[in-house]
Amino acid sequence: MNDPLSSSALYAAALPVSLGVFEPDQHTQTLAVSKQGALLDLQGGPPVGEMIWLHIQLPKGVTIEATATIRPRNADLGDGVPVEFSMFMHGSRGVWNQFMGELELAASEGGRDRRVWTRERHVSLLVRAQEREWVSGDVSQGGVFVPSKILLPEGTSFKLELIHPDTQHVFVVQARVARLQYGHGGDVRGMGLEFLGMDDERRFLLQRFYTQGVAPL
Structure with a gap:
C-alpha cells in the first residue's frame, strides 16, 4: 500500500460505523477519513490483514457499504485503527468520492481545516x-x-493559553471543543480541542513554540 492513510490525505470526520455483513454486531465511529481508507475508533480490533465489512453513515441519512482491510497502526495518527478500502458496494464509490470532495473543497476555500496533523512527541x-x-x-x-x-x-469555542514547560512562554489561540472522548465503559477520558483561525504563518510560529518555547510577540 502506498500509505493511503498518510496525514496529508486524512480529514477529521466523526462518522458512525457498523461492522458486520447482514446484522452488524459492532458499532463505532471514524476519527478521520481519506479517499482510500479511514481511521476507526476501535480498542484492539481485528488483526492486521483481516478483511471487514463496513456500514458508514454519511450526512443526510446516506449509508454506504464497503469492505476494508485492517492496516498496521501509525503512532503519528494516534490510537485509531487504520483500514484501507477494498471494494465499495452498490455504487457507493461515487458517493464516497463526492463526500470526500466536499471535505477537500471546504478546506481549500478557507473553511475549517479538517486535516489530521502529526503529533508532537517532545512536548507536554x-x-x-x-x-x-x-x-x-x-x-x-x-x-x-x-x-x-x-x-x-462539544462546539464550545474559547481563548486557549498554551504554556511551554521550559520557558513558561504563552501562546494564545482560539479553540473549540471538537470531540469528547469516552472509554468503552463510558468513563470520561477528555476533550479534543481544535485550533481555529490558523494560517500557515501562525502554524510556523506554533511549531517554533513547540520546539523552542518561543512565543510570538
Missing part, C-alpha cells in the same frame, strides 16, 4: 482556558487533547 504543555488548567495529552499543529473528567459542551 500546560493548557489554560475558562479558569481551568490541564496538562496536555497529544498536541499537534491542529489542536490538543486534554485528559479531563470535566467536559465542556
Whole structure:
C-alpha cells in the first residue's frame, strides 16, 4: 500500500460505523477519513490483514457499504485503527468520492481545516482556558487533547493559553471543543480541542513554540 492513510490525505470526520455483513454486531465511529481508507475508533480490533465489512453513515441519512482491510497502526495518527478500502458496494464509490470532495473543497476555500496533523512527541504543555488548567495529552499543529473528567459542551469555542514547560512562554489561540472522548465503559477520558483561525504563518510560529518555547510577540 502506498500509505493511503498518510496525514496529508486524512480529514477529521466523526462518522458512525457498523461492522458486520447482514446484522452488524459492532458499532463505532471514524476519527478521520481519506479517499482510500479511514481511521476507526476501535480498542484492539481485528488483526492486521483481516478483511471487514463496513456500514458508514454519511450526512443526510446516506449509508454506504464497503469492505476494508485492517492496516498496521501509525503512532503519528494516534490510537485509531487504520483500514484501507477494498471494494465499495452498490455504487457507493461515487458517493464516497463526492463526500470526500466536499471535505477537500471546504478546506481549500478557507473553511475549517479538517486535516489530521502529526503529533508532537517532545512536548507536554500546560493548557489554560475558562479558569481551568490541564496538562496536555497529544498536541499537534491542529489542536490538543486534554485528559479531563470535566467536559465542556462539544462546539464550545474559547481563548486557549498554551504554556511551554521550559520557558513558561504563552501562546494564545482560539479553540473549540471538537470531540469528547469516552472509554468503552463510558468513563470520561477528555476533550479534543481544535485550533481555529490558523494560517500557515501562525502554524510556523506554533511549531517554533513547540520546539523552542518561543512565543510570538
